[in-house]
Amino acid sequence: MSHQSDLIGTDINAYLKQHEQKELLRLLTCGSVDDGKSTLIGRLLHDTSMIYEDQLAALESDSSKVGSTGEKLDLSLLVDGLQAEREQGITIDVAYRYFSTAKRKFIMADTPGHEQYTRNMATGASNAQLAVILIDARHGVLTQTKRHSFLASLLGIKHVVVAINKMDLVDYSEQRFNEIREEYQHFCGNLGLEDVRFVPISALEGDNVVYPSENMPWFDGKPMMQVLETVPISHDKDFEHFRFPVQYVNRPNLDFRGFCGTIASGVVKPDDEVVALPSGRSTRVDRVVTFEGDQDEAHIDQAVTLTLKDEIDVSRGDMLVHAGNMPEVATAFNANVVWMTDQPLAPGRQYDIKQGPRYTSGAMRRVHYKTDVNTLEQQEGSELGLNEIGLCEFAVSHPLAFDPYPNCGSTGAFIIIDRLTNITIGAGMIKSTASDAEGLMNPVTIEEWQRRLDQKPLVIDCGGEAADKLATALQRSLFDVGKTGVVLDNTNTDSEEDRGSMADVLRSQGLIVLTAGISGTPADYSVSADNDAGISKAVQELLQTLRREQRLQG
Numbered sequence: 185m186s187h188q189s190d191l192i193g194t195d196i197n198a199y200l201k202q203h204e205q206k207e208l209l210r211l212l213t214c215g216s217v218d219d220g221k222s223t224l225i226g227r228l229l230h231d232t233s234m235i236y237e238d239q240l241a242a243l244e245s246d247s248s249k250v251g252s253t254g255e256k257l258d259l260s261l262l263v264d265g266l267q268a269e270r271e272q273g274i275t276i277d278v279a280y281r282y283f284s285t286a287k288r289k290f291i292m293a294d295t296p297g298h299e300q301y302t303r304n305m306a307t308g309a310s311n312a313q314l315a316v317i318l319i320d321a322r323h324g325v326l327t328q329t330k331r332h333s334f335l336a337s338l339l340g341i342k343h344v345v346v347a348i349n350k351m352d353l354v355d356y357s358e359q360r361f362n363e364i365r366e367e368y369q370h371f372c373g374n375l376g377l378e379d380v381r382f383v384p385i386s387a388l389e390g391d392n393v394v395y396p397s398e399n400m401p402w403f404d405g406k407p408m409m410q411v412l413e414t415v416p417i418s419h420d421k422d423f424e425h426f427r428f429p430v431q432y433v434n435r436p437n438l439d440f441r442g443f444c445g446t447i448a449s450g451v452v453k454p455d456d457e458v459v460a461l462p463s464g465r466s467t468r469v470d471r472v473v474t475f476e477g478d479q480d481e482a483h484i485d486q487a488v489t490l491t492l493k494d495e496i497d498v499s500r501g502d503m504l505v506h507a508g509n510m511p512e513v514a515t516a517f518n519a520n521v522v523w524m525t526d527q528p529l530a531p532g533r534q535y536d537i538k539q540g541p542r543y544t545s546g547a548m549r550r551v552h553y554k555t556d557v558n559t560l561e562q563q564e565g566s567e568l569g570l571n572e573i574g575l576c577e578f579a580v581s582h583p584l585a586f587d588p589y590p591n592c593g594s595t596g597a598f599i600i601i602d603r604l605t606n607i608t609i610g611a612g613m614i615k616s617t618a619s620d621a622e623g624l625m626n627p628v629t630i631e632e633w634q635r636r637l638d639q640k641p642l643v644i645d646c647g648g649e650a651a652d653k654l655a656t657a658l659q660r661s662l663f664d665v666g667k668t669g670v671v672l673d674n675t676n677t678d679s680e681e682d683r684g685s686m687a688d689v690l691r692s693q694g695l696i697v698l699t700a701g702i703s704g705t706p707a708d709y710s711v712s713a714d715n716d717a718g719i720s721k722a723v724q725e726l727l728q729t730l731r732r733e734q735r736l737q738g
């Protein structure tokens with residue numbers, strides 16, 4: 185390789201340490217056919233001297249034989265693996281390229297741009313922090329540009345670099361650059377992209393890719409590589425909301441029981457009060473154990489083992505969170521779904537759902553709307569076909585603890601798996617909790633409910649500021665001990681009288697009815713909470729009361 189740190193020759197350990205500590209940026213490149221994506225990637229690798237000497241020699245020889253750039257190096261030939269696949273018509277996947285500069289490490293996902301590869305782009309984008317959206321300066325903003333930008337916003341990518349390429353073919357015109365920038369800003373206004381930067385480049389000539397362009401003195405921004413090296417990504421991390429999905433319970437002997445996983449967000453310290461979800465049981469952290477020994481603190485992205493002060497029941501897939509800082513917990517939710525297989529996502533069909541280490545089964549209840557990826561218009565529909573995207577409502581058989589996807593990508597995302605083939609057929613991003621009460625009408629869960637109609641009937645009135653959340657938390661805890669609850673909230677019925685009679689009907693069927701902040705329902709129990717900490721306490725107290733009165737076994 186032409187360039188490398190001098191440290192490699194003198195102190196390899198110091199070099200490795202330095203490399204390990206560099207910040208990692210995951211990025212995605214998207215562009216339409218012939219926008220110059222391959223040339224840009226080749227140019228980035230070439231100008232940062234990330235090409236080995238023998239690769240360079242092969243590139244020179246290939247360029248003279250099959251290149252499309254005359255005398256010049258055809259840098260697009262460097263990344264032709266993907267193109268070769270395409271010519272042969274075999275499955276196009278996401279190609280990942282790894283490179284580094286003195287400042288950062290990069291993992292670049294290179295995805296094909298055509299609409300039929302929407303699912304590939306979703307895969308490549310799923311953990312990207314930045315998207316490079318390529319525009320051909322001659323053509324301006326195209327349908328594909330809009331589709332790529334929509335997907336980037338849907339998948340929660342916070343930083344977008346709009347690279348306006350082939351500036352050499354428009355005489356490096358400032359006016360053309362400004363036109364395209366305004367056009368893009370006009371349509372992306374609705375997408376909620378937080379950080380959008382524009383760079384005029386020529387991938388072929390190397391203008392503003394790694395080095396500032398002498399041909400565009402009017403541009404006072406940074407060349408693309410400098411943007412990639414300096415975009416502030418550490419602020420994107422959430423150190424506030426502690427979420428620890430348990431990946432494995434480590435019990436090497438009778439004296440040690442640790443919960444292993446990677447911290448999805450937030451910070452944890454010994455003695456922190458934590459709640460295990462979905463059970464709602466609370467305790468304190470005893471130790472934060474790592475390969476390097478016990479730590480005083482661990483934070484997002486670190487793989488750790490936590491031990492707890494009390495022997496509470498926590499299994500793989502459960503989540504530990506701080507008391508007073510709870511995620512949503514629900515068996516029904518609304519999520520944006522990208523569908524990735526030929527057989528459509530249809531209501532009522534059973535799928536496996538995997539959210540982090542948690543597996544459950546579930547079904548889609550209804551499509552709220554589908555989004556046309558080209559026009560961004562919302563359309564009606566009852567199913568999602570291959571490469572379609574829509575907001576759908578799901579019901580799952582085990583309560584999931586999650587945050588809305590824009591708040592926490594790790595806990596708000598899930599994949600949908602075909603039960604027979606075990607293949608991932610969809611990707612979902614949770615938007616909000618959906619009403620569990622509607623599950624009563626759902627053919628998928630009715631059997632489950634009938635199986636559980638053995639409990640003594642009761643109605644619990646959940647009041648206070650956090651009535652809805654309290655009802656949902658209680659429902660989840662009841663479900664966990666093998667009972668089924670139904671939440672009646674304001675939206676289910678219009679009048680108090682209707683609510684009263686609906687509660688009676690449900691009760692007569694043996695279901696536990698939870699009413700959230702509504703009056704007029706004769707209740708057996710009344711619980712109240714105003715905040716997350718109150719909810720956890722109220723749930724515990726009610727469960728204890730029900731157990732004491734032998735209305736709830738176990």
Ligand SMILES: Nc1nc2c(ncn2[C@@H]2O[C@H](COP(=O)(O)OP(=O)(O)OP(=O)(O)O)[C@@H](O)[C@H]2O)c(=O)[nH]1
Nearest residue numbers: 216217218219220221222223252260350386387388
């Ligand atoms: N003049 C000029 N030509 C460019 C520039 N960037 C790329 N090209 C040319 O545009 C053509 C397409 O470039 P590629 O890099 O293969 O484009 P791509 O987007 O990767 O295309 P696909 O792989 O087909 O999706 C090639 O002939 C490139 O040499 C540029 O900045 N200026």
